[in-house]
Amino acid sequence: MNFVANIGLEVHVQLKTRTKIFCGCPTTFGAPPNTRVCPVCLGYPGAMPAMNSEAIRLTVFSGLMLGCKINPYSKMDRKNYYYPDMPKNYQISQYDQPLCLGGGIEIKLADGSKKMIGLTRIHIEEDVGKNMHFAASSGIDFNRAGTPLMEIVTEPDIASADEALAFLEALKEILAYGGVSDVNLEEGNLRCDVNSSVRPVGQDKLGTKTELKNMNTFKGVYRALSYEITRQISELEKGGRIRQETRRWDDLAGVTLAMRSKEEAHDYRYFPEPDLLPIVLTPAQIDDWARALPELPENRRARMMRDYGIPEYDANVLAVDQAVANYFEATAKLSKSAKSASNWIMTTVLAKLTEQHLAIGELKITPAQLASLVNLVEVKIINISTAKEVFEIMFAQGGEPEEIVKAKGLAQVSDTGAIEKFVDEAIAANAKTVADYKGGKEAALKALIGQVMKLSKGKANPGLVNDLLKRKLS
Template identity: 45%
Template sequence: MDFEAVIGLEVHSELSTDTKIFCGCSTEFGGQPNTHVCPTCLGLPGALPRLNKKVVEYGIKAGLALNCSINKVCRMDRKNYFYPDCPKNYQITQDEIPVCHDGYIEIELDNGDKKKIGIERIHIEEDAGKLLHTDAGSLVDYNRAGVPLIEIVSKPDLRSPEEATKYLEKLKSILSSIEVSDCKMEQGSLRCDGNISVMPKGSLEFGVRSEIKNMNSFKALEKAFEYEYKRHVEAVKNGEELEQDTRRWDEAKGVTFAMRSKEKANDYRYFPEGDLVTLNISDEWIEEVRKSIPELPHEKAERFVKEFSIPKYDASVLTLTMDMAKFFEKVAVESKDAKAASNWLMGDISRLMNKNNMEVKDLKFNPSQLAELIKVINKGTISNNIGKKVLNSMFESGKDPKVIIEEKGLIQNNDEGEILEVVKKIMEENPKVVQDYKDGNKRVLGFFVGLVMKATKGKANPQIVNKIVNQEASKL
């Protein structure tokens, strides 16, 4: 019997507001523990919440970008649970009437087909604090308590770990492009809980599901789902009874382990938040927010393919972040060579950024400088290999490429007469290699080209070198 996975995701994304959801404390990441706090976010007696309007606006903006309907009348609720990171012993969230409902994301499968993944709801809520576990005991940092979140709950439409990853990548790119969240998973700005069960292919009845908590990387999520899929299939085949539970992924061991049995909604004793008024969202406000939504990543990628004639894959990579997309577009327009712009950004520049743990906004050079580098290479002033050296210097110093080329004397040698003399000299100095060529080994021509480039310190025009080496070899 063949099985398939049934996966649904609950994604928590911290919103990029300056202050918390119910008070004026800073949402800035980091800081000394328990310094971004006040009586409200510490849940002290008598402190009352006041809803941050920007949080609601960002919730609406996310919903519109994800094709959701907006509930014009909604409310905040209390979700009761007792845990050290929840100072009030309840979380203010939305239960029955979330701000957004019934949306979707369209993902592209490996075979090129497109699939809509339904979004059940998006609701706004406050984050909890952070527990720090040490040998001496557990400590609590409440800096994060009260930071605003949206929780995006998908429908169980995903059928493989790969589909789940594609969904998350698309979701992350949309949220970051509309600037409601920075989506920095390493800082906890984007966290994911995943629900998975298995069922026989073609069945309409879902199996017993397990929830995997707080995944903060796409790779970890995919591995955890792959492990759970195999665990569930083996249990069903062996006639074992699965229990609905909440699990955590152990990256080191490559396994999930049970934390507790899965809570149900009534375990949280939801009821309306009495200290906050009902939200009334006007049509005018919704339209105002709609107008603020920029061109979305998938829309931008489609335009890049049409406008710049770059491959679909390049366009999808270049639009993963808004900063990269903007940088590419400016370089492509100014250099009039979109493919070269794409190659530099996806290749050497991405490698340098990854190595130095940087983002596009951290680059010392600007799009105009990269466009200038592409133009001097295309003009033949320097070779592509020399261009890589110039780029490294630009990365370190931020200097213009022409300044670096002049300072280091990197202008390409296009003098055929000078290059011919170097070729003749190298052939004279390597009689054995010449004889190998005469004996039929044509591959030694590449050896000659390499020696010429080395002798000229990479400044000789590679095309001219290849042409002259072939000419001289034909005379042997």
């Protein structure tokens, strides 16, 4: 029997706000434990939440990017459960009236076709603290408590681990484009719960699902899902049944394991948060935010291919990061060859940034300077290896490439007289090679060119050297 899988994701995204969702504490990552806290986020007696309106804007903005319907009226609710990392023992979240409904993300499948993954809803809520376990005791760091999160819930439209990965990557890219989150996985900016079930082909009813909680790497999601779907299918093929349960991904062992707790028995006793007013958004407000929407990654890729004539591969690499794409476009506009600009950025610039752990914003080279460098090669003032040298200087210190070329005397020698001198020297000094060439060994010419380049300290225009040598030896 053949099976199909239905996977739904609940993705928790940390919103990029300066302060927490209900108080003025900063959201900075990595501070010493319990130094970014106040009576509000510690749940002290009498402390009350006050909504950070930026968290609402960022969530609605995300909803607009993802094609959601924005609820003009939504409200906050209390989700009641006891856990040490939760200061109030209830989480302020949204239950039946979330900020955004519907929407979706189109993902590209391996065969090149496209598939829409539908969204159920997006709501906002507060993050909890972090339990820490030591040899003889446990502690809780509440710095993270009250960090604004939005939870993006998908329909069970995802059919494989590959699709889940494609969805998460597309989502991450869009959120980064919108500037709504730093989407830094190492800092836990994006975590997800994964629901999956399998059913025989031809059966409409979804199978019993299991849930994998708090996955914080895409690779983990991919591996866990691959394992879990295979497990469910083989369980059913053996004649067994799937239990509705929460499972844990053991990354080292590469397996999912049933958790002992009876999570499904939770009754969260939701009720409207009396300390916060309902969220009312006017059409004018929503329109105002909508006007600031960025071009989405998919559209940008298509436009860059069209406008600059670069191949799809290049567009994919450049458009992953909005800042890189911006840098490319600014450079390409001033370059004699957009493809050369693309090559420079994809290989040299990005490699160097990665090597130095820098972001493109920290680059000392402006798009105009990089374009000048591209153009110096295009008009053959310098050759590519000289250009790399110039680039290194620009990367380290900044500066105009023309000036660096002039100051260091790096301009390519295209003066036929000067090159002729080197060619004559090379012919005189390498009689054996000359004889080989004349005897029909084409490869010998390469060696002679190398000698000329060496004599010119790399500055001779290789095309001219080639021409001259051929003429003299013919």
